[in-house]
Amino acid sequence: MSDAMRLSSLNRFRHPAIRFALPVLSIVALLVSFHMCWNKCSDRAVHSPTGHQDDNFYREDRPIGQDEIYDENSEHLNSNDLGKGQGQHKSKPVDEVEEEEDGGRSQKTYKAIQCHINEDYNIPCRKEDKEVYVPFSFVQNYFEITGSVQQQEDGGEVLNWLHSYSEIKQLREKYSTKGVFMHFDHYNVEVRDRVKCVSGMDGVPVSTQWGPQGYYYPIQIAQFGLSHYSKFLIDTEKASVTQRLKDGQVNRELWEVPGGATVHSVEDDDRGGQVVEFKNTESFSKPGIFFSLDETADFVLTFDLKFEHNGSLTVEVMTKGRSKQKLFLTYTCSNVFIAASGNNIYHGIGADKCRTWRTFTRDIVTDVQKGAKILWKKKYTKKHISNIVGLYLRGHGWIDNISTSSSAHMAQFFAAADWMLKAQDEEGGWPIMVTRRIADGTVELPPGWYSAMAQGHAMSTLTRAFLRSKDQKYLDAAIRGLKPFDVKSKDHGVLAIFMDKYAWYEEYPTTPSLFVLNGFIYSLLGLYDLKSVAPDNSDVQRLYSQGLTSLKAMLPLYDTGSGTTYDLRHVTMSRPPNRARWDYHTTHITQLLVLASIEDDPIFATMAKRWTEYTKGKRSPHN
Structure with missing residues (x-):
């Protein structure tokens, strides 16, 4: 064909879609090639779950067949390939990626093989030259370590491998009775x-x-x-406190008093000053006396309160999120620790205790979370508060010193x-x-x-x-x-x-x-x-x-050579050793660091150093 004829054929009219055909076919071919390669070389990816699997995660449902133990056509793997004691178990190769040339560079060869674990069960592994790669999810469970794949700033990924999931809390300074208690x-x-909740009767956890x-x-x-x-002691910023009501002063702009109810200042002999007296129905079917707070930042609420007989104080809060919810926290004259229904959460402040003056310090966020768990149970999600709207008073009682703050640690x-x-x-x-x-x-x-x-x-x-x-x-x-x-x-x-x-x-x-x-x-x-x-x-x-x-005499009894025991039941009860979880092990270390700071005997610092090394995977020498 002459050059003119070739040029003529190139200039002939084509349907507009024709010019896209070649790129499309090329992409399809590339995808097919990728799919075939993936099926061949990617038998199973290395997983990196954050939690441990159960002991049977890699067990197969059937016993190992004869064809899996040895096949004359399979490559012989010696004990150096799979580790000591594994050489007698030959695994039949499943798939193999042949070595290929890519721009003059040799690509690595992978072979999918079975790893036979303790003559008991198989797991899928991958062999590259003389090296065998075991799934991290298996290693994680088998050796009780932790780790996860994390994204890097440059877009890459890294496997963060930790022998211990628990951090050792170092001392800020020498231990002192006046100072911070440990960590x-x-x-x-x-x-x-x-x-369950923080008790409304005593202000302590239940x-x-x-x-x-x-x-x-x-x-x-x-x-x-x-x-x-x-x-x-360690908070560098002083807690912010906003006084909402003090010395019985009634700011009418903050109060909404329904018909038949009253609010006014009175002298209280027990307290030696002015307080606010309120009278209203005890019924929840009727409106309460409302006191506005409109707090959007500090959610620790403090108030002094006393009822003549029965009554309640209800805090109205709004939650954050797409579906904002209105919740009502009610502190009532009851001995029930906590209850909830609908959008109401109830905390008992004592059937009798509510009739004497008491100062209440309530972390509204905590009270909401504990009630929300009862309300929504398995569907529970952590509720974040956007604001405290105000509080409602029911019954006949007296109130004073209402404040909101960012914290109230000493109280x-x-x-x-x-x-x-x-x-x-x-x-x-x-x-x-x-x-x-x-x-x-x-x-x-x-x-x-x-x-x-x-x-x-x-x-x-x-x-x-x-x-x-x-x-x-x-x-x-x-x-x-x-x-x-x-x-x-x-x-x-x-x-x-x-x-x-x-x-x-x-x-x-x-x-x-x-x-x-x-x-x-x-x-x-x-x-x-x-x-x-x-x-x-x-x-x-x-x-x-x-x-x-x-302690000095018995401390070595708790050392296992790779961790510590929680107790000595293996000595006194003839039971298996009760190995300390990593969080208990690191607590042991922190405790020894405290003792090392107040006692001269070097045993505490020496043991703390050795036990710290165990958290990095180091073990004591063997014979």
């Missing part, structure tokens, strides 16, 4: 799932840890108080300390009124048992309350708390003796003894706090000294 400024006790009905748990209450005390701390004063019994203990079953139910503590950890936490709380207020009642209660430390567990105390020699203060005073490590160290810190404040008390000096001696 408790990081604690948010009241938002825990096992906290636990559901070992019983759904809700009960007061001294350890949890002390941690609530110590966390708020610690937050108060919440003293709520815990004051609860300790009321809840302490004649034996100096804080009884735990719920059954505790331990070691798969083989031992049981009936309601009324003491805990050395609770005693120690209470001392740490009360000594700080004493230092803050200079009120002797807090120190006296802390000293009374020493009594159970000298009473053996079998006699309703917390004292156990290890090997007839070492005194140990039991978090769970069972028979036989458990010797829980973290609870014992918390009790030592409580004794140290009291020892620091009451240096002339010989009992606390003796108890702390003998406990410290026991």
